[in-house]
Amino acid sequence: METMQTEIAIVGGGPAGLMLAIELGCRDVPCVLLEEDADPPAFPKANATSARTMEHYRRRGFSDEVRALGLPPDYPQDVVYCTQLADHELARFRIPSRSEAARRSALGDLSTVDAGDYGREAWPTPELPHRVQQMLIEPVLRARAAAYASVRLCLGQRAISLEQDDHGVTLLVEPSNGGAPWRLRARYVVGCDGPRSMVRKAIGVGYTGESRVQRDFFGGQMLSIYFRSRTLYGVIGKPPAWQYWAVNARQRGLLIAIDGVQTFLLAVQLAPGQGPADIDPRAVAHAVVGREFDFELIDRMPWVAGYMLVAEKMAAGRVFLAGDAAHLFTPTGGMGYNTSIDDAVNLGWKLAAVVQGGAPPALLESYDSERRPIALRNTAFARRMADSIGNMRPDSTLDEPGEPGQRARAELGRRLAAHVASEFNIPGLQLGVRYLGSPIVAKEPGPVPPDDPNHYEPVAVPGSRAPHAVVEGKVLFDLFGRDFTLLAFSRMGEAEKASWRAAAHGYGIRLDLLEVGDRSAHALYGADRVLIRPDHHVAWRGGPQADVGALLALATGRAMG
Structure with missing residues (x-):
């Protein structure tokens, strides 16, 4: 039986799987994506793209195409x-x-x-x-993923079983329309294969939460x-x-x-x-x-x-879960597909760092600790909104003439x-997505604004999404590097620059230094130095006299365990 080798195998070619392939592809990480449907979907499904998802599309250069x-x-x-x-x-x-x-x-x-x-x-x-159907977005994601030389899209191919060992994972694959089965061997596998996920079942992980809640509507x-x-x-x-x-x-x-x-x-x-x-x-x-x-x-x-389900855990050994394989929503609030994109972005840079030697495997343990709480948060919001509209019982007098109606x-x-x-x-x-308890972000004392879905206060507390700012007519996000970025709001001396560059080189990671002379942005970020992760979350903030090696060790998982 033929066997193909790759670094990362992605099972499922919906938004989560395709965005993960894009995140790996832009970093030249070899990956194979298996999707049983040869053609993109032709039936409307998810139809709301969040601001955060649009920011992720902007990071990769195609938000205008989606809009x-x-x-x-x-x-x-x-x-x-x-x-x-x-x-x-x-x-x-x-x-x-x-x-x-x-x-x-x-x-x-x-x-x-x-x-x-x-x-x-x-x-x-x-x-x-932005409001646009998933069936229109997926062809864009497919084309973007296929454009990277390190990405191989295997469409019309179904993964039917999975076995993992100490060195990797083996998938048994069969063509959806018949043909000889084949094997795919990878260092890591990510299940993006929906609510009936073969991958989730193969690693013995179940959903927790509520299913089939009955309501007058949306239940x-x-x-x-x-x-x-x-x-x-x-x-x-x-x-x-x-x-x-x-x-x-x-x-x-x-x-x-x-x-x-x-x-x-x-x-x-x-x-x-x-x-x-x-x-x-x-x-x-x-x-x-x-x-x-x-x-x-x-x-x-x-x-x-009527679903509010989250996987018991989002990783087991060398296998990870993302998208609907990891969480299942009632569509109120429109956060199911958007939570999936955020999963892929979070996991993508971490897998790339590990397989390319820029971080130890321990970094991957932060995926579950960061993303599972967000899945619980977002599914709970969707449930509240479904209860709000689904249990709202209209009065029978609505259509009556005169004052009663x-x-x-x-x-x-x-x-x-x-x-x-x-x-x-x-x-x-x-x-307001933030990873305050993450093992790979710095801890800061003091209160933080409440996590309120209807109110957002920009803060740069480590773990938070980096706040938006416009600097000299340019969007600050657009100035960040592909991977880690050190924001400096005061001038960096040559010795300080050399220290950051040497530490990054020693760890095998890519780090951009960005000096920004803008008082408003400085006040917004609340520190002279801010380390931005590849997913545009704040890893640390402080002053010029930082222990550079220790900070990069923290952000790349070297300080874990």
């Missing part, structure tokens, strides 16, 4: 709640179009959080969130209906939006605009005992909208909401307005 996808440039990315979609509008949360987001010419309701509390803009980032069996309509916008008769929610006592539904012209995705709850074949897609779409319109079914797909609609509108701000105005959730 060009999706809804038309001037199409609002609003979220609107109605009784039925063609009837009473109850609440609207205004989100800028992609052209407004790129220019930062308007923030809509995203500007209503934090400014009064901290005197700063609500979303201090060079990349606001239990769901059906997504992908369809085309040329008259729907006219029938709805409202300013366009990205999401339209029908909230009533008869037929609830969530309609998502795909291209802003004629393609849509509708999610509805199935009743207990009901299956997809029991649903007339056209009839249920008309019931959600409240009017008839032209309807052309493209496809439909059942799925299950007006009163019921006004009250529901107030509740929905509070909910939507909690779910979508989340700079703290997206930008």
Whole structure:
């Protein structure tokens, strides 16, 4: 049986697997990605790209390419709640179009959080969130990964078993459409193979948390209906939006605009005992909208909401878990795919450092200790938002004429307005990721701002995402090096520079020295010297008289255990 050798084997070619391949590829690390589907997905799934994910795409040079996808440039990315979609509008949360987001010419309701509390803009980032379907993003990720010489994409290939030993991991692989099986031997394996992960099962790791939580909406069996309509916008008769929610006592539904012209995705709850074949897609779409319109079914797909699951551990020996293999979300808040991208970025630089000799294997132990708490945090947020909207029970008087109906609609509108701000105005959730208890970041005494999903205060406490700043007209993130960067807010002498360079060279790591003479950025970072990790988290901050060797040893896992 043929055997292929590589450094890193990635099982699963969704966003997590592809982003991991990109992180390894840009560092010239040989890797093989196995994906059983030869073609990218053709059915809408994840549709919200967070600011943090967009920052990661920016690090690798393709955030503009992703932002060009999706809804038309001037199409609002609003979220609107109605009784039925063609009837009473109850609440609207205004989100800028992609052209407004790129220019930062308007923030809509995203500007209503934090400014009064901290005197700063609500979303201090060079990349606001973006709304685009995963099925449009994956071809971009595939092309980017394939462009690296060290990355080999094996599409239409399914990993069916895994065995690990002291020196590596062996995968048995078979072509999805038949053919002779073959083996793939790697130093490390990363399972990015979804909720039914073969990799997770092979290493004996289960999920913990809640599954199949029942709610009136977004709990239990769901059906997504992908369809085309040329008259729907006219029938709805409202300013366009990205999401339209029908909230009533008869037929609830969530309609998502795909291209802003004629393609849509509708999610509805199935009743207990009901299956997809029991649903007339056209009839249920008309019931959600409240009017008839032209309807052309493209496809439909059942799925299950109500999950809040996280793997018992995200690593076992030489095998790691990322993406849905490591955590499973209900889609409220849109953080499942985004948490997956953050997993890949965190693990990618660490695997590269280890296989290229820049760090000991102990560094990889920090992956679970940093990322599993974030998975627990993010799935808990998604669960709270699913409870908030899914258990909101509309009054039967919503459509009554006169004062009773007006009163019921006004009250529901107030509740929905509070909910939507909690779910979508989340700079703290997206930008406030921090690894304060990590074994590879420096410890600092003193309090830190609370971890609040709806409020974000930029801080450079070690473990935090490096705060955004603009220096001499340039985004500070864009000035960071590919791997480690030492930010210096006062002039570095030649001896100090030589000390950092010698220590980095001795450890076999890449370090860029960046002198920044900007008082505002200096105040924001709170120290004369700040060590930035490859994933743009702060590893340490302090002064010029630092023990350079000890700091780099800490940041690369040499001080662990």
